[in-house]
Amino acid sequence: MELLLDLHPDAYPLEGFRRRQLLDWVYGQGAGTFDAMTNLPAATRQELEQTYLLNPFKLIETVRSADGSVKYLFTLQDGRQMEAVYMPYLDRKTICVSTMVGCPARCAFCATGAMGFGRNLTPGEIVGQVLAVAGGEDIAPREIRNLVFMGMGEAMLNYDNTMLAARILLHPGALGMSKRRVTLSTVGIARGIKRLAAEDDLGIKLAISLHAPDEETRKRIIPTGQVNSIEEIMSAAREYQDVTGRRITMEYTMLRGINDHLWQAELLAELLRGLVSHVNLIPMNPWPGSDFESSTEEQIQAFYDLLEARGMDVSVRRSRGRDAGAACGQLALKRPNAHSGGAA
Ligand code: SF4
Known part of the structure; x- marks a missing residue:
């Protein structure tokens, strides 16, 4: 059965006034069933x-x-599991969504990377x-005003589905999010960065x-091996900035004794010279089984001071959900077969 949420709002199966009513039930009111849509015949x-299938998820955890963030673990129709994180910051409600079950990028410090790749999420499973x-x-x-594609998965390797999801998020008849409040994060897929630069009507942040x-x-x-060299990434970033004029955020997870040396801060400053960027230093969110630790507060401060x-x-992002053991992918990782389907 087709997932209604996979459709672009302009392709919804009703016309005119009825379509607007349906969209409002789905995105404005978050109706859980078609039965609840009482003003439709x-x-x-x-x-x-x-x-159509309306709800692709079953909430399992x-x-x-303590900081207010909430991690949601869902089971999909095929039994696979994925996560989303809700972060009710003081001035804005933010959600971090996944674009895949698992992830093929296999970043060594990431719980999702340790799961391997399950499958791409559809646009409707993302939205x-x-x-x-x-x-x-x-x-x-529609109270959730900020969204980051930073959960499980590499968005640029699920490019078409992520782009359709972004268009649904921004569509005024659907969630009506501001493009300035939607950020796509990539581990550095140069061809994806270049493609995003060409989507000039979209205007989401990178x-x-x-x-x-x-x-x-x-x-x-x-x-x-799917990730490009630093030179290729920087070349794509400059091209993106030339085309869009938008500032780029550079995420930098601080790993003790690995990438937190001051010579690396010097090199980073050198690398980013001429690019309008913001460097976000992120203390690593630890998870059981990881070979890495977060840098110390002192080292993070020294790294920050040198960049400044x-x-x-530059800023230091305080990871949310640390007390819940909520590193990206950790809830799913602890469940057997989470990315291969058939899990409880
Ligand atoms: S950090 Fe992101 S890109 Fe890397 S393995 Fe984890 S989910 Fe994938």
């Missing part, structure tokens, strides 16, 4: 029910953290995370998970 509801989390928090889906300024360290922590002294725009 009964025959229409029945027809929709027989043709929620982990609430549906907003609806499911809103339902879990008892808020209207974050690149660089994590190291030198090839040797980067290859050690991001071993997948070189004129970089």
Whole structure:
């Protein structure tokens, strides 16, 4: 049965006024069933029910953290599992969504990478995370104003589905998000960065998970052959900025004794010279079985100070959900067969 959420709002199966009503039920009110759509004729509801699946998820675990963030673990129709994280910051409600079950990039410090690749999520399974989390928090889906494609998976390797999901998120008849509040994060897929640059009507923001300024360290922590060299990534980033004029966020997970040396801060400042960027230093979120630890507070501060002294725009992101053990992929990783389907 087709997932209704996989459709672009302009392709919804009703016309005019009825289509707007349907969209409002789905995205405005987060209706869980076609039956709840009481202003649609009964025959229409029945027809929709027989043709489309409305909710692709079953919620199986929620982990609430002392800082307010909430991790949701869902089972999909095929039994595979994936996560979304809700982060109710003081001034804005943010959701971090997954684009895949598992991830082929296999970053060595990441719990999702340790799962390997399960499958790509469909556009509706990506967008549906907003609806499911809103339902879990008892808020209207449109109250979630910020979204980051930073959960499980490498969005650029599920490019078409992620782009359609982004278009649904921004569509005024659907979730109506502001393009300035939607950020796509990539581990550095140069061809994807170039394609995104060409989607000029979309206008969402770009974050690149660089994590190291030198090839040797980067290859050690991001071993997948699908990832480009630093030179190729920087070339794509410059092209993106030339075309879009938008600032790029550079994500840098701080790994103790691996990528937190001051010579690497110097090299990073050198590498980013001339690019309008913001460097986000992220203390590693530890998970059982990981070979890596987060850098110490002192080392992070020293790294920060050096970048700032070189004129970089830099901040330290405090990972949310640390007390819940909520590193990306950790909930799914602890369940057997989570990415291969058939899991409980
Ligand atoms: S950090 Fe992101 S790209 Fe790397 S393995 Fe984890 S989910 Fe994939």
